[in-house]
Amino acid sequence: MIRGHIDFVSRTRVEGWIASDRLNLTGARVLAFVDEACIGGGTVDRFRQDLADAGLGDGVAGFRFPIAPEPWHDTRVLDVRLEGGSVLLKQGEACLAPRGAVGEDRKRQGRDPATLAWMRARGWLDQGHYEALRLLAEFGVYAQPLRFSAKALSEAARCDEAALAAADIVELHLLQPAELEIREDLGAADLLAIGQGLRAAFPHVAPVIGLWAERRREIDVVEGAHTSGAPLAAGGGIRHAFGGRDLLMLDLDGRFTLRDDGAFAAFVPARPGT
Known part of the structure; x- marks a missing residue:
């Protein structure tokens, strides 16, 4: 069974984790999509103590990588997919916020x-x-x-x-x-x-x-x-x-x-x- 979660999405990066009970996904390639447009990619290579404590292997199941959405892309519908497979992670909750209420990531698209x-x-x-x-x-x-x-x-x-x-x-x-x-x-x-x-x-x-x-x-x-x-x-x-x-x-x-x-x-x- 493959499990995972998207923890954070901004206009410049995405973070989360993905793990399998049977497969070693360390080093696997993950891609970010808005609709069917690929806007970034990275690897599963980040150690997280919380995942290790939860018994998800050695805890190296996290990912964090830059994305480059077009200005018209709605990153609330961004999903992360395991390259070469059919597994995808969708966001659980997403909302819009005024410009003044969001962090530097949202304000600074393209600057990272x-x-x-x-x-x-x-x-x-x-x-x-x-x-x-x-x-x-x-x-x-x-x-x-x-x-x-x-x-x-x-x-x-x-x-x-x-x-x-x-x-x-x-x-x-x-x-x-x-x-x-x-x-x-x-x-x-x-x-x-x-x-x-x-x-x-x-x-x-x-x-x-x-x-x-x-x-x-x-x-x-x-x-x-x-x-x-x-x-x-x-x-x-x-x-x-x-x-x-x-x-x-x-x-x-x-x-x-x-x-x-x-x-x-x-x-x-x-x-x-x-």
């Missing part, structure tokens, strides 16, 4: 380093995209050099090409096709409203945008504050530049201060269906 490494290993990300998402996840900011085409002779044309570069990263961050709005002549105060709008439009994904200007602008970013919520102390930020040939991707959940009052453009993912 193990998830990004898993996507890279499967060929879903090339090295450049992997580094972009990894640095955004770790520091809340990522700078990308721009290479304008020979046709980008005007400021408007260069702005359009910078927006395309930002869209490439944003789509991977959202794990879905996205249209970006180019919002021009912005100031620091505009970023608060943009962040609020993105949290409402994409509640399970961090609010990431691109920043660009024709002339160089500078911004101090408290790296890592997008996860800790640490306040910006005097001199506590790392200075980053954007504009010209530099695009800056910024997580608006972080703490940052623009160094001057110059206007800039922001590349903002549009609300789905608009």
